[in-house]
Amino acid sequence: MKESVLRVARKPRPKIRISPYAWAKLLYLRDAGATEIGGFGISAPGEPLLVVDVELVTQTADWASVVFDDAAVADYYDRQVEQGRTPSEFGRIWVHTHPGSSPQPSATDEETFARAFGGCQWAVMLIVARGGASYARLAFGVGPGGSWEIPVEIDYDMPFAAADRAAWQAEYDACVQARSPLLDDQELEEFDSARLWPRENAWCEDGYDAVFEQSV
Ligand SMILES: [Zn+2]
Numbered sequence: 001m002k003e004s005v006l007r008v009a010r011k012p013r014p015k016i017r018i019s020p021y022a023w024a025k026l027l028y029l030r031d032a033g034a035t036e037i038g039g040f041g042i043s044a045p046g047e048p049l050l051v052v053d054v055e056l057v058t059q060t061a062d063w064a065s066v067v068f069d070d071a072a073v074a075d076y077y078d079r080q081v082e083q084g085r086t087p088s089e090f091g092r093i094w095v096h097t098h099p100g101s102s103p104q105p106s107a108t109d110e111e112t113f114a115r116a117f118g119g120c121q122w123a124v125m126l127i128v129a130r131g132g133a134s135y136a137r138l139a140f141g142v143g144p145g146g147s148w149e150i151p152v153e154i155d156y157d158m159p160f161a162a163a164d165r166a167a168w169q170a171e172y173d174a175c176v177q178a179r180s181p182l183l184d185d186q187e188l189e190e191f192d193s194a195r196l197w198p199r200e201n202a203w204c205e206d207g208y209d210a211v212f213e214q215s216v
């Protein structure tokens with residue numbers, strides 16, 4: 001009796017895995033300038049929590065925030081769909097960096113995550129700080145909902161593409177514009193998350209993702 005109780009025990013806890021290629025690119029982009037940068041993690045087909053690439057969208061950034069250009073977000077969406085990906089493969093993992101040493105989400109991050117992704121079946125907020133620490137949280141927006149901090153793991157067991165610093169730098173140059181001058185405290189206060197993500201739940205436009213259920 002005891003044994004069968006133990007056997008039913010628990011499913012492995014979800015974690016987010018990142019390919020060495022995607023991780024190297026993310027760190028490169030993080031260190032390419034003085035500001036935060038933000039983008040999306042792209043998942044391997046059928047493995048929503050395995051990030052195999054990271055893509056930037058056009059944005060204006062400073063040390064504490066990133067504003068995505070609305071048209072660029074739409075372009076990113078269209079480009080990914082053209083490549084045959086579904087929103088659950090390219091629009092659920094919001095990635096950004098923190099120039100300091102803390103990867104903990106700010107109040108603005110929390111608001112943004114709730115507002116832009118709250119209507120999605122699931123979403124992940126992934127933050128990597130310049131100091132090297134990382135943070136990830138998985139949230140479910142439907143059913144009973146809920147949100148859990150999950151481990152971040154670089155998966156060195158998988159095959160991965162070689163680093164392409166020239167292409168990464170070109171992507172950075174094309175997408176990231178540092179705001180100048182940086183916001184003062186007053187401006188920062190007025191700078192609410194509504195301006196970061198003009199389209200509410202822009203990423204929740206596909207249906208229920210059964211694949212994800214199986215994977216976690
Ligand atoms: Zn942040």
